[in-house]
Amino acid sequence: MTTALAAPAEQAPKSKKGMLIPAAAALVLAGAGFASTFLGVWSPGQLLAGDKTATEASAHAGVEFVDIPMIETIIPGGGGRSLVLSATVETDAAHHADVEHLMPRLSDAFTTFLSGVDAQAYDKRGVLEIIRTELLSRSRMVLGQDAIKDLLITEFRFK
Numbered sequence: 001m002t003t004a005l006a007a008p009a010e011q012a013p014k015s016k017k018g019m020l021i022p023a024a025a026a027l028v029l030a031g032a033g034f035a036s037t038f039l040g041v042w043s044p045g046q047l048l049a050g051d052k053t054a055t056e057a058s059a060h061a062g063v064e065f066v067d068i069p070m071i072e073t074i075i076p077g078g079g080g081r082s083l084v085l086s087a088t089v090e091t092d093a094a095h096h097a098d099v100e101h102l103m104p105r106l107s108d109a110f111t112t113f114l115s116g117v118d119a120q121a122y123d124k125r126g127v128l129e130i131i132r133t134e135l136l137s138r139s140r141m142v143l144g145q146d147a148i149k150d151l152l153i154t155e156f157r158f159k
């Protein structure tokens with residue numbers, strides 16, 4: 001038994017230098033990775049997402065924008081305030097001529113809706129998103145579902 005107890009005591013404890021090198025290497029590599037992503041050399045998100053730039057570019061190749069004439073309407077019950085709205089319709093090349101041809105009908109639908117909005121509704125939070133959604137649905141009623149991709153409000157102000 002004395003030999004069994006003496007054997008572990010004879011082994012020298014492991015050196016701390018063996019653990020220092022992998023820990024230092026890990027810190028250096030982590031610092032280099034952080035610095036390269038911070039400086040914009042590469043992005044982990046791009047690695048995970050893959051190469052979508054070619055598909056996104058081809059998806060936006062046929063997109064065209066048609067400006068809607070500025071709409072200025074008096075807010076009923078608003079104490080003499082008026083609303084000025086400018087918008088742009090996102091469409092494709094195949095429907096561009098149809099959108100321009102039916103622009104008077106589209107402007108009429110927008111003006112009719114905006115003149116019917118209650119004056120107190122403009123003071124509520126989120127009214128711009130509601131108006132945008134309503135104008136988009138009216139533009140799809142006038143022009144059809146396929147002609148309109150999106151509606152962009154470029155100006156929304158009170159006079």
